[in-house]
Amino acid sequence: xxxxxxxxxxxxxxxxxxxxxxxxxxxxxxxxxxxxxxxxxxxxxxxxxxxxxxxxxxxxxxxxxxxxxxxxxxxxxxxxxxxxxxxxxxxxxxxxxxxxxxxxxxxxxxxxxxxxxxxxxxxxxxxxxxxxxxxxxxxxxxxxxxxxxxxxxxxxxxxxxxxxxxxxxxxxxxxxxxxxxxxxxxxxxxxxxxxxxxxxxxxxxxxxxxxxxxxxxxxxxxxxxxxxxxxxxxxxxxxxxxxxxxxxxxxxxxxxxxxxxxxxxxxxxxxxxxxxxxxxxxxxxxxxxxxxxxxxxxxxxxxxxxxxxxxxxxxxxxxxxxxxxxxxxxxxxxxxxxxxxxxxxxxxxxxxxxxxxxxxxxxxxxxxxxxxxxxxxxxxxxxxxxxxxxxxxxxxxxxxxxxxxxxxxxxxxxxxxxxxxxxxxxxxxxxxxxxxxxxxxxxxxxxxxxxxxxxxxxxxxxxxxxxxxxxxxxxxxxxxxxxxxxxxxxxxxxxxxxxxxxxxxxxxxxxxxxxxxxxxxxxxxxxxxxxxxxxxxxxxxxxxxxxxxxxxxxxxxxxxxxxxxxxxxxxxxxxxxxxxxxxxxxxxxxxxxxxxxxxxxxxxxxxxxxxxxxxxxxxxxxxxxxxxxxxxxxxxxxxxxxxxxxxxxxxxxxxxxxxxxxxxxxxxxxxxxxxxxxxxxxxxxxxxxxxxxxxxxxxxxxxxxxxxxxxxxxxxxxxxxxxxxxxxxxxxxxxxxxxxxxxxxxxxxxxxxxxxxxxxxxxxxxxx
Numbered sequence: 001x002x003x004x005x006x007x008x009x010x011x012x013x014x015x016x017x018x019x020x021x022x023x024x025x026x027x028x029x030x031x032x033x034x035x036x037x038x039x040x041x042x043x044x045x046x047x048x049x050x051x052x053x054x055x056x057x058x059x060x061x062x063x064x065x066x067x068x069x070x071x072x073x074x075x076x077x078x079x080x081x082x083x084x085x086x087x088x089x090x091x092x093x094x095x096x097x098x099x100x101x102x103x104x105x106x107x108x109x110x111x112x113x114x115x116x117x118x119x120x121x122x123x124x125x126x127x128x129x130x131x132x133x134x135x136x137x138x139x140x141x142x143x144x145x146x147x148x149x150x151x152x153x154x155x156x157x158x159x160x161x162x163x164x165x166x167x168x169x170x171x172x173x174x175x176x177x178x179x180x181x182x183x184x185x186x187x188x189x190x191x192x193x194x195x196x197x198x199x200x201x202x203x204x205x206x207x208x209x210x211x212x213x214x215x216x217x218x219x220x221x222x223x224x225x226x227x228x229x230x231x232x233x234x235x236x237x238x239x240x241x242x243x244x245x246x247x248x249x250x251x252x253x254x255x256x257x258x259x260x261x262x263x264x265x266x267x268x269x270x271x272x273x274x275x276x277x278x279x280x281x282x283x284x285x286x287x288x289x290x291x292x293x294x295x296x297x298x299x300x301x302x303x304x305x306x307x308x309x310x311x312x313x314x315x316x317x318x319x320x321x322x323x324x325x326x327x328x329x330x331x332x333x334x335x336x337x338x339x340x341x342x343x344x345x346x347x348x349x350x351x352x353x354x355x356x357x358x359x360x361x362x363x364x365x366x367x368x369x370x371x372x373x374x375x376x377x378x379x380x381x382x383x384x385x386x387x388x389x390x391x392x393x394x395x396x397x398x399x400x401x402x403x404x405x406x407x408x409x410x411x412x413x414x415x416x417x418x419x420x421x422x423x424x425x426x427x428x429x430x431x432x433x434x435x436x437x438x439x440x441x442x443x444x445x446x447x448x449x450x451x452x453x454x455x456x457x458x459x460x461x462x463x464x465x466x467x468x469x470x471x472x473x474x475x476x477x478x479x480x481x482x483x484x485x486x487x488x489x490x491x492x493x494x495x496x497x498x499x500x501x502x503x504x505x506x507x508x509x510x511x512x513x514x515x516x517x518x519x520x521x522x523x524x525x526x527x528x529x530x531x532x533x534x535x536x537x538x539x540x541x542x543x544x545x546x547x548x549x550x551x552x553x554x555x556x557x558x559x560x561x562x563x564x565x566x567x568x569x570x571x572x573x574x575x576x577x578x579x580x581x582x583x584x585x586x587x588x589x590x591x592x593x594x595x596x597x598x599x600x601x602x603x604x605x606x607x608x609x610x611x612x613x614x615x616x617x618x619x620x621x622x623x624x625x626x627x628x629x630x631x632x633x634x635x636x637x638x639x640x641x642x643x644x645x646x647x648x649x650x651x652x653x654x655x656x657x658x659x660x661x662x663x664x665x666x667x668x669x670x671x672x673x674x675x676x677x678x679x680x681x682x683x684x685x686x687x688x689x690x691x692x693x694x695x696x697x698x699x700x701x702x703x704x705x706x707x708x709x710x711x712x713x714x715x716x717x718x719x720x721x722x723x724x725x726x727x728x729x730x731x732x733x734x735x736x737x738x739x740x741x742x743x744x745x746x747x748x749x750x751x752x753x754x755x756x757x758x759x760x761x762x763x764x765x766x767x768x
Contacts, residue, residue, distance in 0.1 A: 040066030309342030
């Protein structure tokens, strides 16, 4: 059982219970330092055990300057254990007597940890970073974190790694989508669970690599569906039984935090149960999102652009995985609860050519949410030539939201333009169920194989809301007109989709393979919003001009062909795909009901290319290009999108053109074993031709904004990352550096009054 500690404020709660004899009047104190530098070690663990039974008596963590003082004990024989991540544990026998009530053990120095590199013959400190092909491997013991830390604290110290306040993880410029344990999935695609609940003490290594899809992994067909993962290697000593940890803390302003985990890690199986509760914005799992679309965890965001606020969260989860020679099964079930309270004041200025618009707003939001999610996966290999994979998942969520806001808009000379007060209350229920079935068959040992697969998905959401709004407009500094309404809105979203696909790979000549794939997908989506207003005409029980009911149908064919070549030093893949798509929109309620769009038929083209140079197992260079054309979203083609808010009217554009996106990437990795030096250099570039953006028309007299969807050019972004790691000559210190630079341009149009629309470009530069 691993025991952890957590500080909140100035109060330390230690989860241990012991029975002490009378006359506990002897105090033990001392200091803990690094032996090599004599620098103090904070947060080292100091534990006292009685002899000869080795029963735990008490413990503490070192404070500033490495000082510690243990709870008072009785006279007798004891063993003092001092430990810290990255250092060798030291055990000191001591004898206490009543003649000396203050026992100072002096300065305890800890040696840097050493790892055996070859059969107990030669020992050396393992390099902090090694590179093997496309995998960057981090040695956990090379990075010091406080005793009792969770995985998140270790990841933050890895060169090239960043963890945002919202819990988003990036490594070497790429976002991490999944955390695995010994190659097995751990709580599916929710890395927040691992980051917040797995203790650092169990981790030996962390591997970062791009995990290919099931199809690419089994057939070798590069379908472009890869994700960056962190794969944890559990220490051998942690696989001998059950391990667990419990943390708890309480601080001022009634802040509290508690959590625990019990796990059993084996080479062929894992099982974990975990739970947490806190009101410190430290959510132990991500929210699963409406209809299964994840919202991300850690920050307590409420989904309405309100900011973080204060979040009370509770979570409970179970994960399992089992592997045999022919069968791999696994899955998890999670429950999450969050109560988010946000108060926000903001002052904004919007630049409108030679003029500006100013806005002062006060907003408050209270949001309560419950989520339940279950995932299951099965991979069956009845023989060496056949693999069957089945992955179903489902989730359900309920959300209650109360919003209040007060907003005032001022013109260029800070004269009042309008003011708006509003409040609303809503309740949402969402559920979804999805599944994937895939069959892979190798037809020979020369690279010929066949794939057949299918996916299905269903989601349904219902939201009922009541809102009140009062908007006042000014003229010459005085209130002129007012708009007030009370509305009830019933929104329904229903989505159903399925697809079938087949792929075939044929060796065509030496070291070359021809890969073909065909897929047909069908998707149906219903979006309905019925708005009732007692002050308006409601012949059918709702306001026709504010309501809508739209059914969208999509049928897509995908045909792809590619040629793959494999050579000792280089591997390349070049291909092209065609995606004929037909879409139809049927509007039966709302302002667009008399303006039916014709059926849209487009052909999207998707070229791709990749070349990889393997100079050695620890020296690689990869170039990758993907192009994708995409038809406009069918909702953006509607004449009227939303006019429920009199200050923000949104229109579509039936003349939108398809967009085309270019993605280019370069990855360079090199590791020099002799000097344990590593280099990582990644580049990313994306630009979109005919991307869809908003063109805003601003009325200076009322402050009303009208948004039209238009095609724009000039949107692009570039991102570069460089990491360098090398030990110094004495091998006791390592120089680690990581640099990230990102630049982007975002284009939009703005017009004021009757003026022509002006092009504006937002430049964004970030470096760190």
